[in-house]
Amino acid sequence: MDEQALLGLNPNADADFRQRALAYFEQLKISQDAWQVCAEALAQRIYSDDHIKFFCFQVIEHQIKFKYSELTEVQQQLVRETLVTWLQAQMLNPQPEKTFIRNKAAQVFALLFVTEYLTKWPKFFFDILSVVDLNPQGVDLYLRILMAVDAELVDRDVVHTSEEARRNTLLKDTMREQCIPSLVESWYQILQNYQCTNAELTCQCLEVVGAYVSWIDLSLIANERFINMLLSHMSVEVLREEACDCLFEIVNKGMDPIDKTKLVESLCQVLQSAGLFSIVQEDDVDFLARFSKLVNGMGQALITSWTKLVKNGDMKSAQDTLQAIEAKVALMLQLLIHEDDDISSNIIGFCYDYLHILKQLSLLSDQQKANVEVRLVEGEDEAMFVEYRKQLKLLLDRLAQVSPELLLASVRRVFNTTLQNWQATRFMEIEVAIRLLYMLAEALPVSHGAHFSGDISKASALQDMMRTLVTSGVSAYQHTSVTLEFFETVVRYEKFFAVEPQHIPNVLMAFLDHRGLRHTSPKVRSRIAYLFSRFENGYQALLSSDDQLFIYETAGVLIVNSEYSAERKQVLMRNLLTPLMEKFKVLLGKLVMAQDEDRQMALADCLNHAVGFASRTSKAFSNKQTVKQCGCSEVYLDCLQTFLPALSCPLQKEVIRSGVRTFLHRMIICLEEEVLPFIPSASEHMLKDCEAKDLQEFIPLINQITAKFKTQVSPFLQQMFMPLLHAIFEVLLRPADENDQSAALEKQMLRRSYFAFLQTVTGSGMSEVIANQDAENVERVLFTIIQGAVDYPDPIAQKTCFIILSKLVELWGGKDGPVGFADFVYKHIVPACFLAPLKQTFDLADAQTVLALSECAVTLKTIHLKRVRLVKLCVKLNASL
Incomplete structure (x- = not known):
């Protein structure tokens, strides 16, 4: 390859080198064999520079996309082998490739998939799975490939030719027939293995499930084991947002109306039992926004089912579904009146569809009347106004579909007329005028930040209204609704200030003085603190601790991303x-x-x-x-x-x-x-004066350090290994009341954390931390693992213990293992593999227990393979002597 031209791939290269690199790429695109040079460079890891590796993938991508049919069968086989070889190398790479390289590699795999799956590579996914197994870097790439394949097949933003559409339909049909059940099983295994140890991979997998559920057999996902796992993720802070989105996609899947009602009701029952319907107690607005979207999806799904049932004349089932809808209205209203716009806006669809149902019913029940007349804010007049404002949004959306030009002209006229004399105008009229400007962003959607570019007439109208808003002095109006509407609109149209930056000082002053962060209302101050964190730096006075978090984060962002x-x-x-x-x-x-x-x-x-x-x-x-x-x-x-x-x-x-x-x-x-x-x-x-909860929360910190720094922290781990274990053992051995379920649960969770710690140590290539302890302590640790595998009726802990035992056999089962470990294998590990499944508490109807049994079998297989290799080695040594 032209090494000089490759220098231009560096982002810091000068213009001449960059131009040369671009010309070189165009040259390679038309070359007959340039792709082979790039394939060789990737397969043999000739280059370490990230931009060159990305460049090589681009060349191969162009070959597959535009010139693949020109290759011979041997050359096409070489393309397949190159990608598989590169994938195999990632399993051994101590540092994963940069994200942009992994994404590009996934795109290339996906292109090859749509080209060859139906003809020459029917085992595409099975081959990839056999390479990646459960290696974290491999799983990451596997999931990215799945998302890239889904994008190729079902992305509605991509315009496909009729031939491509037919091809994609055939690909999906073939996948459903040949490999989707196996893929679904792999997703389940990934979620099981990484839900406690790798939140990023778990969230990636949940995203894949959510993407594929729209076009695969729903029963593969909407079953007890998958739904239970997803619901358990709803109580894990780092997983619950993605779990929400995944459940939303499941609910959004087309189904028979009666089955859909049953599915939604079962989900709601479990979510309510888990306390997730208690909106007042939840302060994570990002999660509530996702949850609101899920509730909206469930509500609209029930309404769709009701509509179908009424149309089909099944009035009994329709009445049951209507009752299910009514049961969600209280929750819908809680989300609708939430002060965070992202949360309230996500539930509006359910709200309007419900109102539409009520309009179709000739007689309303008392409960339905109450739902319509509920006070959304303090004061009857304001409540009616809020309802009117919501209807106004529906009107805007419909008018935008019919005539966006008419909508823009009408809003501009109302806005300008109202703000010309705002001092003598009622607050509701001013709020509506500003709200109209605010809602235009949704009614006339464009790409992010493009409201003041592109369509000249639209950009000019919006720019004119924003200029009027920030120069009219309306921010000083003495009503909190107007104040909040002003700041919400300023933040929504922040790109305006890139066009007319001269208004920034005045707007900043409004944020900082009595109109914003010094406002007399705590509610207003809190909201302004959040909005200001999205607009500029902040001010701490008179703010709650949560408000101050936004301000400190904003300050950090400004410092880090400045040009200083x-x-x-x-x-x-x-x-x-x-x-x-x-x-x-x-x-x-x-x-x-x-x-x-x-x-x-x-x-x-x-x-x-x-x-x-x-x-x-x-x-x-x-x-x-x-x-x-x-x-x-x-x-x-x-x-x-x-x-x-x-x-x-x-x-x-x-x-x-x-x-x-x-x-x-x-x-x-x-x-x-x-x-x-x-x-x-x-x-x-x-570690001093620890309770079970303290240790349980401390162990993830040690796991993070161990997994990140590995051998760098080996001396530290060896020194604190037994003190940590003694603290754990001391808590576990404390006597407790048999009826104290809370204490029993704390001990169970601590025991799981303990075994997870041992799994991290052994899985990070640091088994010497255990081996270098005193023989008595090593033996005690080993026996606790055996005990966890056999004696405790906790399949999650049992699974972890068998994973540890399997790893120790792999590491220590040869001739170089610790003295006495071979005897320990036969006297204790092998019996444990048979004793555990024979326990009455070993319930094979439980999914976690099945996984524990699988790891038990893996342990036995590892023992067999390790000992057979050792015997063969000894035979060879004897023969050579």
Whole structure:
């Protein structure tokens, strides 16, 4: 390859080199054999530069897309082998490829799939699965390939020719017949294996399930084992948003109306039992937005079923479905009146469809009347106005479909007329005028940020109305509805200020003074804090702790993404965090001296908030803008030195340890190896006076460190291994009341965490941490694993234990294993593999138990293979002697 031309692929290359690289790419596209050079470069890993690897994939992609039929069968086979070889190499690569390379590779695999699956590569997915197995990097690529295939087959944004449409239909039919059940099983195994250890892969897999459920047999997904797993994910913070989206896609699938009603009702029953319908207690607005979308999907699905049943004349089933709809109205209204727009807007479809049903019914029940007349805000007049405003949006949407030009002209006329004399106008009329401008963004959708470009007449009208809004002085109107509507609209049309930046100072002043962050209403201040975090830097006074989180995150984003030098960024970040550190030291000293318990709790909360604010600023960093690149390592190291002494405070330990532990999790990600010197001391403090919950929350921190740094932390792990285990054993052995289910559950979860820790250690190539302990301690650890595999009726723990045993046999079962381990295999591991399934509590009707049995079988197979290889090796050695 032309090495000089390849230099132009670097983003920092000058214009001449970039032009040469572009010309070289065009040259390779028309070449007969250039793709083979690129294939060889990928298969043999000739280049380490990410941009060259991406370039090679582009060349191969062009060959498959436009010139594949020109290749001979041998050459086509070479393309397949190249991609499989590259995939195999990723299993051994200590560092995964960059995301943009993995995405491009997935696209190339997908292109080859649609080209060859029906003819020359019917085992496409089986071949990929055989390579990736359950290797995390392999699973990541497998899931990306699945999403790329789905995009090729069903992406409605891509215009396909009639021939391509027929091909895609045949591909889907063939997949449904030949491999979809196996793919679904692989998704289940991925979710099972990674739901506790790798949230990113689990969320990727949930996205795949949600994408494919629209065109595969729903019974493969809408069954007890899958639904139960998805519902369990709804209670896991890092998984529940993606689980919500996945359930939404399942509910959205076309079905028989009676079956759809049963499915929705069963989901609702379990979600309600899990407490997810208690909206007031949930403060995660991102999750509530997804949940609101799910509830909207369930409500609209029931309404669609009701409509079909009425049309078919099945009035009894229709009445049952109507009752199911009515049962969701209270929840729908809770979401509809939520102060966060993303949450309330996601439920509007269900709301309007329900109102449409009520219009069709000749007589309304008392409950239905109450649903229509419910007060959405304080005051009867305002409640009626809010209902009118919602109807207004429906009117806008329909008018936009008929005549967008008429809509734009009408809104412009009403807006300008109202704001010309806003001082003498009622608040409802002003709010409607601003709301009309706000809703135009949805009624006349365009690509993000393009409201002030493209269509000249539209851009001019919107620009004129925004100019009027920010210069009219209406932001000073003395009514909270108008105030909020003003700021919501300013943030929605933030791109306006790129066109007319001269208005930024006045708008910033509105955010910062009595109209915004200094407003007399806490509700207004809170909302403005969130909106300001999306618009500019912030101000802390008079804000709740949650509001301040937004402000600190905004400040961090502004510093990190500014064009300042690293030195300047360091100064700004230190200016931001130093007051927190100073206040933290003062408050910690007061906490140690405090006598009153309420005072102690208040101080501990303040300390926790301070740590949380510092932690929130670190969310601004990314792979492109790391802490080190921004010169901020020293500042965060100072934060660590400031916060860690709080771990030794004997008062309010749970609150303080929780905050510091979360900060450590963030610093492990952000500071990389620089955080390691702080881990031993922090661990020592967190292991003192532990309860089951403390240990259960501490172990994921150790797992994160182990999985990330591996051999770098081996000395530390060896030193703290037994102290950690002694703390775990001490808690597990504490006597407890047999009827105390809460204590029993805590111990079960701690036991699972303990085995997950051992799995992380052995799975990270660090089994020497166990092997280097005293023989007595090694033996004790091994027996706890045997005990977990056999004695406790917990299939999740049993599965983990058999995974550990299988790994230890693989690592230690040869001639180089620890002394006595071979005897341990035959005396204890082999019997455990038979004793566990013979237990009366080993319920093969349970999905988790089946997985435990599978790992048990894998353990026996590993023992067989390891010992057979050893015997063969001994025979060869004897023969050579």
